[in-house]
Amino acid sequence: MELYAILRRDGWTTEDDLKEAAARSTAEGDAMPDDIRWIRSYVLAEESGELGTVCIYQASSPDAIRRHADAAGLPVTEVIPVADTVIVRADPASTMA
Numbered sequence: 001m002e003l004y005a006i007l008r009r010d011g012w013t014t015e016d017d018l019k020e021a022a023a024r025s026t027a028e029g030d031a032m033p034d035d036i037r038w039i040r041s042y043v044l045a046e047e048s049g050e051l052g053t054v055c056i057y058q059a060s061s062p063d064a065i066r067r068h069a070d071a072a073g074l075p076v077t078e079v080i081p082v083a084d085t086v087i088v089r090a091d092p093a094s095t096m097a
Contacts, residue, residue, distance in 0.1 A: 001058040003082040024072040035064040
């Protein structure tokens with residue numbers, strides 16, 4: 001599996017909407033473990049006032065990402081292959097917990 005960044009612009013209006021989407025994403029991902037694995041997401045404060053995300057996934061292909069998103073009802077603005085990872089510091093604690 002390869003690493004991908006998925007940009008999802010203006011996908012949700014509230015944190016609750018985003019949490020529901022995360023639950024659907026997890027359930028669909030669990031149903032296709034050989035094709036996709038959710039690693040982490042960063043929530044974006046969009047200019048529109050809505051929430052977007054940058055999600056990091058391992059997947060067998062961009063098509064697997066799009067199938068997963070369709071099944072979970074998630075937007076996909078762009079799928080970008082990750083060339084490398086540079087970790088300078090660990091991610092800070094989540095504020096949405």
